[in-house]
Amino acid sequence: IGLIGMIQSLFRHTSELRAIEFGHRFPRHGLHLLNFITHQLVLDNNNVIRPNFVPGRGDWGFVSYSNSEGVLPPLQDQNRQGYYSVGNLNPQISYSPIMSPKAMTQGIQKANRDRVVVRTSPNSPLLEALYITQHYPLGNHYDPQNTWQISPALLGEIRNLLSNGVDSLSVFLYIANYDGSSMNFNNYCYYTGPDININLVEEASGKQPPTDYTAVNKRVTLSNSNNHIECFEILLEVKATNKGYARIRWSNIPDRLLDKGVQVNVCEEDGKCFTSPIDKRSYGTYDTSEYLNKGLSPRLQFKETKxxxxxGPTYDDTDRKLPVDIKGYDASLQLYTKDGYASARLIIKNTFSDWKNKFGNSWVGFYSDHNKGNKYYDTHQWATKFHHEGKFGQYNMYVYCSNMAIRPEAQARFFLHKEYVSIAITIPWER
Incomplete structure (x- = not known):
C-alpha cells in the first residue's frame, strides 16, 4: 500500500494484471505501453532497474508529472527526485511510439487514458519505482483506485517472455487476458466482427506492438459478396531518398483493391497530399519531390473518391532514434532531418553549465555513409556554434542544420577535440 493509501497494491506477477481495467480492450493501450517500456529496461539480480532511456530528457514522450493529486507517494527529496509520465497518444509528443497514427483519431483519443509513471533522480541512472495508472473517463486527473506499483519481479517476468518466442507481446497479452476480440481481429487473423464490404477496410491498428521502427505492417481484412474473409499484411512507410526527399514504400496491396483503383499518397500534417501513382503494383517505391520532414505520412486512398x-506511421524527423550519450558528460547527440538536410541536436543538461568551455574544441561531423572513416566527413560544425533551440525540462537543446542531404546510412559523430576520436556516434539512418 502506498504512503497515503492510494496505490492499490504492488503487482508481482503477470497474472495479477488480469483483474484490472488497465489497457485490456482496444483502443486502450496500457498493456502495450507497459510491455514496450519494460523491454527498454535492464534488471540485475538485486532488482535494480536501469533504463536505456532518460525520462527527464523526454525520451519516448516522457513528461514531468507533479503528482499534485497525491495519487503517488510524496517525494522524499523534492530537489533530487521526480515523477515522469508516458503514454499520451497526442501526435505532438515527439518520441511517442506506442500506437500507430490511426489510433490518434478523434474517436480513439477518448480512450487515451493509460499511463506509465516512473520515479527517478536526475543524477541517477536508475529507476526507483514504476507505476501504471489511468485518467478518469472524463478529465485529466489520475484515478487513485486504478493506480498500481509494478515490482521488479513482474518486470522481469515480462522481459523473460522473450524466451518463449519472437512475438513476446502476444504471449504477454494472452497471459494478461487482453480482449483480442475488441480489435475485431485476433492474433491469427480470423475476422470476428460484423460483415464488411470490400470497399471498406478494417484496420487492427491496436494489435500493432509499440516499436521504434518506422515501418509498421497494417493487418486488414476484406470480404466479398459471399462473406469470404481474407487477411493481408499491408506495409506503408515513408523513407529517405539519397537526395533528402521523401520516398514512399508499399507492399502486399491486394489485387482486389488495385482493381478498384487505389493510390498511395504522402500527406503533410495539415492534410495537403502529394499523389504517388502505384500503377497497379502490389509493392514498390516512389520517390517524391517533397523534402523529408517530420509529419509526413503515407496513405492508401481510392483515386476517385479520395x-x-x-x-501508415507518421514520419518522425529523428528516424525514431533516441539521442546517444556523449561519454563522460551530461550531454547527448541526436541526428534529425529538416527540409531534407542532415541536422544535429546537442542536448545539454542544465547542470552542465560550463559545457561551452568543456566543448570549446569539440565538433560534430556529418557522414553520408556510416562506413566512412572519421577523417572523411562530408561537412562539420563546431559544438559552440550550434544555435539554442529551446529548453525541455532539465535540458537545453542546441541545433545545427548542415548542407548535406539526409539519406540512408547517414550518421553524425561527436568529437571532443580536433583529433579524429569520436565519443558519440548516432545510429545510421534507415533505408
Whole structure:
C-alpha cells in the first residue's frame, strides 16, 4: 500500500494484471505501453532497474508529472527526485511510439487514458519505482483506485517472455487476458466482427506492438459478396531518398483493391497530399519531390473518391532514434532531418553549465555513409556554434542544420577535440 493509501497494491506477477481495467480492450493501450517500456529496461539480480532511456530528457514522450493529486507517494527529496509520465497518444509528443497514427483519431483519443509513471533522480541512472495508472473517463486527473506499483519481479517476468518466442507481446497479452476480440481481429487473423464490404477496410491498428521502427505492417481484412474473409499484411512507410526527399514504400496491396483503383499518397500534417501513382503494383517505391520532414505520412486512398482506407506511421524527423550519450558528460547527440538536410541536436543538461568551455574544441561531423572513416566527413560544425533551440525540462537543446542531404546510412559523430576520436556516434539512418 502506498504512503497515503492510494496505490492499490504492488503487482508481482503477470497474472495479477488480469483483474484490472488497465489497457485490456482496444483502443486502450496500457498493456502495450507497459510491455514496450519494460523491454527498454535492464534488471540485475538485486532488482535494480536501469533504463536505456532518460525520462527527464523526454525520451519516448516522457513528461514531468507533479503528482499534485497525491495519487503517488510524496517525494522524499523534492530537489533530487521526480515523477515522469508516458503514454499520451497526442501526435505532438515527439518520441511517442506506442500506437500507430490511426489510433490518434478523434474517436480513439477518448480512450487515451493509460499511463506509465516512473520515479527517478536526475543524477541517477536508475529507476526507483514504476507505476501504471489511468485518467478518469472524463478529465485529466489520475484515478487513485486504478493506480498500481509494478515490482521488479513482474518486470522481469515480462522481459523473460522473450524466451518463449519472437512475438513476446502476444504471449504477454494472452497471459494478461487482453480482449483480442475488441480489435475485431485476433492474433491469427480470423475476422470476428460484423460483415464488411470490400470497399471498406478494417484496420487492427491496436494489435500493432509499440516499436521504434518506422515501418509498421497494417493487418486488414476484406470480404466479398459471399462473406469470404481474407487477411493481408499491408506495409506503408515513408523513407529517405539519397537526395533528402521523401520516398514512399508499399507492399502486399491486394489485387482486389488495385482493381478498384487505389493510390498511395504522402500527406503533410495539415492534410495537403502529394499523389504517388502505384500503377497497379502490389509493392514498390516512389520517390517524391517533397523534402523529408517530420509529419509526413503515407496513405492508401481510392483515386476517385479520395476515401482513405488506411494510414501508415507518421514520419518522425529523428528516424525514431533516441539521442546517444556523449561519454563522460551530461550531454547527448541526436541526428534529425529538416527540409531534407542532415541536422544535429546537442542536448545539454542544465547542470552542465560550463559545457561551452568543456566543448570549446569539440565538433560534430556529418557522414553520408556510416562506413566512412572519421577523417572523411562530408561537412562539420563546431559544438559552440550550434544555435539554442529551446529548453525541455532539465535540458537545453542546441541545433545545427548542415548542407548535406539526409539519406540512408547517414550518421553524425561527436568529437571532443580536433583529433579524429569520436565519443558519440548516432545510429545510421534507415533505408
Amino acid at each position: 476515401y482513405e482506407m488506411m494510414r
